[in-house]
Amino acid sequence: MVEENGGEEFATLVMSLRRHLQRRERAGIRILPASHSGEMNPTGATKVTLLGGIVDDLFAENAEALKANNLEELRAAIGDCRRCKLCSGRTNLVFGVGNPNAQLMFIGEGPGRDEDLQGEPFVGRAGQLLTDIITKGMGMQREDVYIANVVKCRPPENRNPEPDEVAAC
Numbered sequence: 104m105v106e107e108n109g110g111e112e113f114a115t116l117v118m119s120l121r122r123h124l125q126r127r128e129r130a131g132i133r134i135l136p137a138s139h140s141g142e143m144n145p146t147g148a149t150k151v152t153l154l155g156g157i158v159d160d161l162f163a164e165n166a167e168a169l170k171a172n173n174l175e176e177l178r179a180a181i182g183d184c185r186r187c188k189l190c191s192g193r194t195n196l197v198f199g200v201g202n203p204n205a206q207l208m209f210i211g212e213g214p215g216r217d218e219d220l221q222g223e224p225f226v227g228r229a230g231q232l233l234t235d236i237i238t239k240g241m242g243m244q245r246e247d248v249y250i251a252n253v254v255k256c257r258p259p260e261n262r263n264p265e266p267d268e269v270a271a272c
Contacts, residue, residue, distance in 0.1 A: 126270065174203045181255070187271035189256035189264075195222030199251030208249040209233060213264050219257040224250050 171177035178198050184190060197214040200223055209225070217227030225233050233250070237243050254264040254272045264272075 174199065184255065184272075187254075187256075187268045189254060189258060189268055192259055193256040194219045196255050197222055197224050197252060197257070198255055199224060199249060201245065201249040202247055203249060205247060205249040207243075207247075208251070209237075211250075211252045213252050213254045213261075214257045215261055216257065218252075224252050 168177055168180040171180050181196070181198070184196055197218050211224060211229070214224060215227050215229070217230070218224055224230070234245050237245050237248060254268050256272075258264050258268070
């Protein structure tokens, strides 16, 4: 006989495993049949988080980050991130800077050498140009916008981030 909450826990486990496999499939690892659709939801209500993930997703590699309610909590949850191969070549994790409630956000692909050394996005030549665009062209302060990158670690030789790196970040 199954305990009172046993069925719900099992359903959560199945749902988490299914999401885990679907994430791998989106990253190019084909292990789910293409015809599979639908997702079990044991409670009928799913809490979607700041990152678009599900809080009860037990297999999410970023399970702690999924619980974040704001950028400060997200940065703390990321910690010394080791979720992809880019971490081995970085000097600093480059999270994001500016107003977390900004109406305007600038997003680059990945940090460059200067950004990796300083731990802040867009501080090199491209950053100087971006700052000029924001301040002189738009009449705003850099602190009024939010600036980040798709990936938080510098790709080798400034190459474009690979799909698995983007997915991990």
